[in-house]
Amino acid sequence: MTSTSLWAALAVAALLATGEAAHAGEGHDHGSEAPAPAGVALPRFAAVSETFELVGVLNGRQLTLYLDRTADNRPVRDAEIALEIGGQPVKAEAHGDAEYEVVLAEAPAPGVLPITATVTAGDELDLLAGELDLHAPVHAEAANPAHATKAYAAWFVGAIAVLALLGWGARRVLGGRRVRTGAAA
The missing domain is CATH 2.60.40 (Immunoglobulin-like)
Known part of the structure; x- marks a missing residue:
């Protein structure tokens, strides 16, 4: 696997983890999560x-x-x-x-x-x-800690992917300078 395809795979994984590319179309969601209520339910x-x-x-x-x-x-x-x-x-x-x-x-x-x-x-x-x-309403994150954990994990994976892409870009820029410097010597 080339380094370019490795970085592309990491970028796709980051998008999937953050949920940007994983949304199903209307009527095609088969997840087990219940839909969030539209408003506050009265006692x-x-x-x-x-x-x-x-x-x-x-x-x-x-x-x-x-x-x-x-x-x-x-x-x-x-x-x-x-x-x-x-x-x-x-x-x-x-x-x-x-x-x-x-x-x-x-x-x-x-x-x-x-x-x-x-x-x-x-x-x-x-x-x-x-x-x-x-009773006072429970904050949504406290009511569903699994959702909060998924959100933090998605942000973490996204941050790692961005750092990896920045490192890859820096290596390409620095690698290009070495080639030019080496050819002149």
């Missing part, structure tokens, strides 16, 4: 019984509730929902079609909040329980 809870399924999504102080029938997932309209969130009683108000809303006095502190819901829909009465897990 939520679910409480299920034989009759109802209640899902709550917290956005700051606003808690939006969705109530469905467990059997067929049909939305439940005109229900009364009384909640106890972390020991504080609140009543949900109808908001839109088959949505309910609670505005809390203040945003809940991080931690796990127990939630109990008493649902009354027509002549049906049910008690549901769930937990709202509020």
Whole structure:
């Protein structure tokens, strides 16, 4: 293998390691990595019984509730929902079609909040329980240390390839001077 083809192979390896040449086209990625979420997921809870399924999504102080029938997932309209969130009683108000809303006095502190819901829909009465897990988001690198390691390895291989190419270029320049100097002597 000539030194030129060796350096070309190192350059290709550096490109592959940094991922520049390794991106598959749309629909052709067979990797095992899950796609990164597009935005921040809001904290939520679910409480299920034989009759109802209640899902709550917290956005700051606003808690939006969705109530469905467990059997067929049909939305439940005109229900009364009384909640106890972390020991504080609140009543949900109808908001839109088959949505309910609670505005809390203040945003809940991080931690796990127990939630109990008493649902009354027509002549049906049910008690549901769930937990709202509020924790600070984990930095993406800390959540996936393998990704961080791959990134550092790619930068390392890329740096070695650049240094090798610089060394090769310096040898060619210095080698060319020796030939000229040797021919004159």
